[in-house]
Structure formats: C-alpha cells, structure tokens
Amino acid sequence: MEFLAWVEQSGFSVWLRESPSVWAYPTILFLHTLGLALLVGASMVIDLRVLGFSASLPLEPFKRFLPVLWLGFWLNAISGVLLVLIDATRLLSNPLFYFKLGFIGLAVVCGQLIAKRVFPRWPAAYDWEDQTSCRVLAGASLFFWIAAITAGRLTAYLFTAGDLAASVR
Amino acid sequence: MDSIIVAFSTWLNKTSLAWAVIHYAWVWPAAETLHFIGLAMLIGVIGLMDLRLLGVAKRVPFAPLHRLLPWAIAGFVICLLTGVVFFAGDPFQYIHNWVFQAKMLFIVLAGANVFAFYVTGVFHKVEELAPGEDAPLPAKIIAGVSLVFWIAVMYLGRMLPFLGEAF
Numbered sequence: 001m002e003f004l005a006w007v008e009q010s011g012f013s014v015w016l017r018e019s020p021s022v023w024a025y026p027t028i029l030f031l032h033t034l035g036l037a038l039l040v041g042a043s044m045v046i047d048l049r050v051l052g053f054s055a056s057l058p059l060e061p062f063k064r065f066l067p068v069l070w071l072g073f074w075l076n077a078i079s080g081v082l083l084v085l086i087d088a089t090r091l092l093s094n095p096l097f098y099f100k101l102g103f104i105g106l107a108v109v110c111g112q113l114i115a116k117r118v119f120p121r122w123p124a125a126y127d128w129e130d131q132t133s134c135r136v137l138a139g140a141s142l143f144f145w146i147a148a149i150t151a152g153r154l155t156a157y158l159f160t161a162g163d164l165a166a167s168v169r
Numbered sequence: 170m171d172s173i174i175v176a177f178s179t180w181l182n183k184t185s186l187a188w189a190v191i192h193y194a195w196v197w198p199a200a201e202t203l204h205f206i207g208l209a210m211l212i213g214v215i216g217l218m219d220l221r222l223l224g225v226a227k228r229v230p231f232a233p234l235h236r237l238l239p240w241a242i243a244g245f246v247i248c249l250l251t252g253v254v255f256f257a258g259d260p261f262q263y264i265h266n267w268v269f270q271a272k273m274l275f276i277v278l279a280g281a282n283v284f285a286f287y288v289t290g291v292f293h294k295v296e297e298l299a300p301g302e303d304a305p306l307p308a309k310i311i312a313g314v315s316l317v318f319w320i321a322v323m324y325l326g327r328m329l330p331f332l333g334e335a336f
Contacts, residue, residue, distance in 0.1 A: 042216070149206055
C-alpha cells in the first residue's frame with residue numbers, strides 16, 4: 001500500500017492526474033478507448049467469422065490485419081499502465097480491476113489459440129473449419145472481451161467487494 | 170431550431186426513461202458498458218472494411234467482408250439507444266455543449282459518408298473486388314474519411330467530461 005501511495009505521489013503521476021491539459025489524463029483515456037476499439041473490434045470480427053458468420057470470407061489473409069490488433073493491444077497496455085500510475089491505490093484495491101485483468105488474460109489466450117489454428121505456419125496442415133474446439137474458443141473469446149469491458153467500465157462505479165455484493169443484492 | 174431542441178429535451182426529461190436513469194444507480198453504468206461494447210462492434214467491422222479498401226490485407230475479398238455489416242449496424246444501434254439513455258437523464262448538460270454538438274455533427278458526417286458510398290456507385294464498384302485487387306481512388310477516399318470521422322466521434326465522446334464539462 002505504501003508503494004502504491006508513493007507511485008501515486010510521484011511527479012509524473014501527479015502531473016498526469018492534476019495537469020489541466022487535455023494532453024494529460026483525457027488523452028490517455030481516449031487512447032485507451034481507441035485501443036479497445038482496435039483490439040476488441042478486430043478480435044470480434046475474427047470470432048464472428050470462426051463462429052460461422054459470412055462463411056465465404058477467407059480468414060487466412062486476415063494475417064495482415066493482425067498488426068492493427070496488436071497496435072490496439074499495446075496502446076491499451078501502455079495507456080493502462082499510465083492510468084494505474086494516476087490512480088494506483090483506488091484501482092489496485094478494487095477487486096473488479098483484477099477481474100478485468102483476468103478476463104483480458106483469458107481473452108488473449110483464446111485469441112492466441114484461435115490464431116494458431118486459423119493462421120497456421122504451414123497452411124493446409126488441417127482445416128480449422130471442421131473443428132468444434134475453434135468455435136468454442138471464438139465464443140469464449142467474445143464472452144471474455146465483453147466481460148473485460150464490463151468489469152473495466154464498472155471499476156469507475158464500484159470500488160470494494162462490499163459495493164459489488166450490494167449491487168447484486 | 171434551438172427552441173425545438175429545448176422543447177424536445179424538456180419533454181424527454183419528464184419521461185419515465187429519464188426517471189429510471191435518475192432513480193436507478195445501475196442504469197448509467199450499464200448503459201456506458203453497452204455503449205463501449207457497441208463501439209467495439211461498430212469500429213471493428215467498419216474499421217477493417219475501411220482498411221481493406223485502403224489496401225491493408227488486400228487479399229481479403231470485399232463482398233464477404235461486407236456481409237458482416239449487420240454487426241456494425243447492431244453496434245451503432247446499441248450506441249444510439251444507450252446514447253438516448255444518457256441524454257434523457259440530463260439533456261441540458263448536452264444541448265448547448267460544443268463538444269456534444271461537434272460529436273453529433275461528426276456522426277451526421279459519417280452517416281453522409283456512408284450514404285455517399287452507397288448512392289454514388291462506389292459500393293457497386295468495390296462489391297466484386299477480388300482477392301489482391303486494389304480499390305479505386307474514390308473508394309479509398311471514402312474509407313479514409315470514414316476512419317477519420319469515426320475516430321473523431323470517439324475522441325469527442327471521450328472528451329465530454331473534460332472539454333465539455335458533461336459526463
């Protein structure tokens with residue numbers, strides 16, 4: 001806790017939090033939203049295709065979209081770290097924040113497993129379209145991204161385990 | 170125009186929707202969560218179509234990618250409906266707010282851009298775009314403009330509390 005308070009009180013965190021400039025806190029929040037749109041948006045499109053929507057759409061050439069997806073990921077990893085620096089004690093003591101991180105982790109693992117099947121190093125090694133496991137992964141990926149967005153948004157409203165319990169009562 | 174907007178806002182603010190937004194603490198966060206999910210659906214589908222027309226992942230055939238458009242429309246509708254929830258709860262923090270006005274303007278401009286894509290025959294030309302085929306210049310311009318407008322909509326929305334002193 002002391003370390004968190006120290007992080008929060010460091011010069012950089014104070015500037016990010018207290019600067020009236022739109023280039024500080026507001027811009028970091030915007031970049032976090034933009035990254036979400038790129039990462040979750042592109043992931044959702046791949047998931048929908050794997051689930052069977054627009055079945056004539058070949059996924060293999062989507063390889064070229066992956067840098068956009070990763071741009072979104074790193075944009076959010078970096079802006080996310082900055083948002084934690086600004087508000088360390090409140091975020092890191094909020095159970096929802098750990099749910100959010102957990103859901104992101106699970107969504108990324110699903111994404112990697114889907115990528116391994118859909119973008120094989122040696123094409124035609126096997127056909128992912130026949131695999132139920134690939135569809136299950138795509139469904140799970142959609143679920144985990146939606147859960148991550150939900151948990152992330154709610155960190156701004158519910159702060160403790162008590163708040164969480166009260167909200168579902 | 171202004172008196173119509175004020176009259177509409179006054180009416181909306183007296184509906185049971187506005188009452189629910191004000192009296193149930195969970196409505197606002199729930200609407201915000203859905204607003205972000207809708208945003209990801211809209212930007213995800215539209216953004217990849219725009220990038221394909223601009224020449225990224227050219228081996229993706231356009232017509233089957235375009236078949237995912239209903240998901241973008243669904244995302245837009247989710248954002249529109251949840252946007253009405255925010256607006257109903259406190260319309261007067263928005264109507265004379267330049268950031269909100271600019272956001273609405275960019276949504277209208279993005280809509281006009283979509284209209285231009287379909288009615289000027291550009292869509293017809295790219296509809297049969299085969300794998301590896303480059304999109305014609307008008308399609309690239311519309312795709313680039315689309316990306317700029319939607320990113321502007323997100324930026325202005327995110328700036329509402331900061332430049333616009335609304336939430």
